[in-house]
Amino acid sequence: MKVVVIGSGEMGHGIAEVMAIYKNEVTLVDIKDEILDKAISKIRESLDRLKKRGSIEEEPEDILKRITKSINLEEAVKDADLVIEAVPEIVDLKQNIFKRLDQFTKPDAILATNTSNIRISEISKFVNKKDRVVGMHFFNPPVLMQLVEIIKGPDTSPEVVQKLYEITKQIGKTPVIVNKDTPGFIVNRINAAESLFICLVLQKGINYEEVDAYFRSLGLPMGPYELMDYVGLDIVAHSLEYFAKEISPEYGKCTKIKEMVNNGLLGRKSGRGFYDWTKGRPQINA
Ligand code: 3HC
Secondary structure: OEEEEEOOOHHHHHHHHHHHHOOOEEEEEOOOHHHHHHHHHHHHHHHHHHHHOOOOOOOHHHHHOOEEEEOOHHHHHOOOOEEEEOOOOOHHHHHHHHHHHHHHOOOOOEEEEOOOOOOHHHHOOOOOOHHHEEEEEOOOOOOOOOEEEEEOOOOOOHHHHHHHHHHHHHOOOEEEEEOOOOOOOOHHHHHHHHHHHHHHHHHOOOOHHHHHHHHHHOOOOOOHHHHHHHHOHHHHHHHHHHHHHHOOHHHHHOOHHHHHHHOOOOEHHHOEOOOEOOOOOOOOOO
């Protein structure tokens, strides 16, 4: 199958990696060659780790041969069977990309969005082939996380949902079909409420390292603040902003995370958020 992933950031490069591991021909699209080169290095690093722990049989270089880079979206998508958009959570940006997908893809291509929160009906607003548009929401890191939400918009054809469900199983994941096209779908509807709560208690002066240490002591891989750093504080901030607009102004009461983002503290991707990530996962010894 020919898969095109648009956006080679945190999620996009991981999704391209998963698709290539499962023998698909993948084109990774972004706006600059330098960004794509960085994404390919991250995929190589991740494949090396998977190979080392025996999770893949093929050599990383052979898997990488199935990934092509492109900065020409129109050209890349023209014979794609499945397009997965994974650009930042900005409604206009996604709508614009889907307008172009509408025009340049084959009539039977599946047009999926990896949006974390935005309604599918909003993303497909200016698309004629609305029946081809569907949510395919992976979790970070896509290569290790099992769950994929498949979100049916009000106009998505049942055939598209079924086909994507099967594709998701073929790539070794556990698909869950979400029939209600609502902000945050299932998982992030709950995550956003948790993010809001832990941001508000932080603003009241709670020690976040102690909270994370407590959650780790329960056996969870990461505490909630470390997880926000891992996912990206910019992503969390966007999500809270969207929820403030769509669900309740309460979500706008969390100012601390936005402040951190404005100061360049994005979490793991910028090397610093709540924690210092420059030497790998933080030691939390509260
Ligand atoms: N690629 C390949 N291998 C990886 C990897 C990657 N990206 N990340 C970690 N690994 C491997 C490591 O090499 C290590 O292998 P080893 O056991 O052979 O040494 C193994 O996985 C464990 O990694 P670590 O020792 O670094 O750390 P952990 O044991 O904590 O595992 C983790 C890392 C899987 C990320 C784990 O911490 C975890 O599950 N964290 C929670 C992640 C989560 O909840 N994600 C969802 C976030 S919400 C979201 O994504 C929604 C979106 O819309 C924003």
